[in-house]
Amino acid sequence: MSAAKAISGNLFDDDPAFQVTGETISVLPPLPLAGPYDYLVPEGLNVQPGDFVEIPLGRQTQRGVVWGKAKGDVDPAKLREIYGVLQVPPMAEVTRKFIDWVSAYTMSPQGAVLRMAMSVPDALEPPKPVFRFTLAQPNGESTDPGIRMTPPRKRVMAFLRDHPPMEQADIMRETGAGASVIKGLVEVGIVRRLMVAPPSPFNPPDLDIPRPHLSEAQEHAANELCRKVADDGFSVTLLDGVTGSGKTEVYFEAIRIALETGKQVVVLLPEIALSAQWLQRFRDRFGVEPALWHSEVGQARRRETWRAVADGSARLVVGARSGLFLPYANLGLIVVDEEHEHAFKQEDGVIYHARDMAVARGHIGAIPVILASATPSLETLANVEAGRYGTVELSERHGVAVLPSVEIVDIRQDRPERQRWITPTLKKRLAETFAAGEQAMLFLNRRGYAPLTLCRTCGHRFQCPNCTAWLVEHRAWGKLQCHHCGYTAKTPDTCPACGAEEKLSACGPGVERLYEEAVETFPQLRIEVATSDNIAGPKAAAALIDRVHNHEVDLLIGTQILAKGYHFPMLTLVGVVDADLGLAGGDLRAAERSYQLMTQVAGRAGRGDRPGTVLLQTADPSNRVIKAIAAGDRDAFNEVELSQRLTHGMPPHGRLAALIISGKKENEVDEAAWRIGRAAPRGDGIMVLGPAPAPLSLLRGRYRRRFLIRTDKQVRLQAMIHDWLAKVKTPSSVRVQIDIDPYSFM
Ligand SMILES: Nc1ncnc2c1ncn2[C@@H]1O[C@H](COP(=O)(O)OP(=O)(O)OP(=O)(O)O)[C@@H](O)[C@H]1O
């Protein structure tokens, strides 16, 4: 990806602040429309760029943001007046520029991007005022001898004399006086009622908490990052440290420096709901609850958070990718942890990669960005190589912990029993681990019981009616489920195709099936399964982490949700049950993704004072990904991977985009795809593949066709696609989605 490159050009004209009354302005509503619309400012109203305003739009009242001067494309006589300005801190110029940039980069309407920044409409309502009470005269004396002084009145006055303005409930609690007493004092003019802004729900961080003693390498890395933060200005630094090296502690230092200057900081995490351990460390380090921003946060909290980010009182934000689009008053640092994670790619609506957008946000806001990972993406490594990003390295684990040793188990020789997946070697190592009082983890990136159900009589396979996908058996629920659209059906006893009874057979393992095998093999152990099915929210994740920490679990079996971040000192053995699984797909990043995932999983082993071991079960021991993980040779792997990408002009050497044409009627989709295909651009450094049925050629009941566009780096990809699609008319029943820098090829 080339966010840094793409934004190095001057995309924006300077947009000096202006004040207008009785003039025309443009207002952007948070809707996927063409862009901002012109409005008149009524006489006497003062409006600034960035103000949140209420406007008439068609027959409705809408809210939008003043985007700038009027475009002047509408007859002034026809312009409508804005209704008014909302009581919300105006959206900062950097946020507006960022929205424009993301819109241009992702080829999404500006209003669709703005909608991500205005995702809590309620937050635009004025907050409920808070009332406090204080003495009208400092000494509290009344000049009017006619006023009756009852004991409760005296108590309230005495209390207020010694305290700052207080809320009614507090006064009542402290003095035992009733509400009527306070009301009476207000009526006679002894006590005054003040309306104050509601206090921020977020306390300022405590910057005096001593940091842990850092190792020499950590100290060096932290200093380097702190220097970048203190330098003030745009920079991107990769914090490249092996699993367990203490990257978190190191970037906490950079966060502290940014906070000291009074700025806001946002940390993006790929899966906050599962980050209970991380959050605890964060609280310990900064003494406060950060403002959390992810899909599980309730509506009332979202509203408070949005406003507190906008007024600057939320100093520390920890968010999922959408946290980048909050209307920061004064953002000073962005940290993207696990920057290689594909969870940062948003795949619907505005399709964007939060890591890349974070870099763009840093550039536009002239602030530092830190990308942390033990397995950086090739895109980021290429940017380091090219000198666009700086890097600091941590090559050793913290303390006495060492990186685990990785061994390959060839399942062709070391065979598990029939319909079993744990090899004799892995079984033996598991037994040894448990005998030593240690914990183990089995990793299999497949939810459910079995990925495919087959009729042994007629060969019928169970397929999703809405998607090109097999239904996955979830035996615990007695159901078959589609992992793409969520469709479920009861697991039948008879084959719907041939009527044969009890002939359905589960093919291949999922974690549930592995659990069955583990329980049979080690009946005396405490074994738990962890997948997104049973560890959905923050509570379930935190509880699981506690159980593992307290050693109430001997063996954990799980999918990728166990792969990253967790720190369990007594976990010493990790078994990767099917190391070949992720390599099969063959998409552009299959090898890279597999490498990253397995390295991260392996990184959970031996993080305390006992050394760890990782066993990779594979039928292809000579595969370069497997060999690279076993050898711990990341550089060698990346070198081969990069050179292959270079040969094919693939990212990070070339650029990619995808078009997904979809609709409910297959013939319409084919027709539209064919027309688009006919208008496809040609030229040096441009290659258009397709239209082809997408691997998921039916998804949620929509037929899908794909184009893949590869260009050399100097081609202006967005402009090219824009010109191309402008030439083709497609019916409104057919959707054309543009995915710049695609990560999913389904
Ligand atoms: N200087 C230090 N003093 C005390 N404890 C430390 C120090 N550095 C790291 N640790 C501890 O070591 C463990 C690993 O650190 P951390 O989780 O930050 O590593 P990481 O590099 O983020 O690993 P991963 O990439 O696997 O998530 C944590 O429990 C952390 O608290």
Ligand SMILES: [Zn+2]
């Ligand atoms: Zn489906």
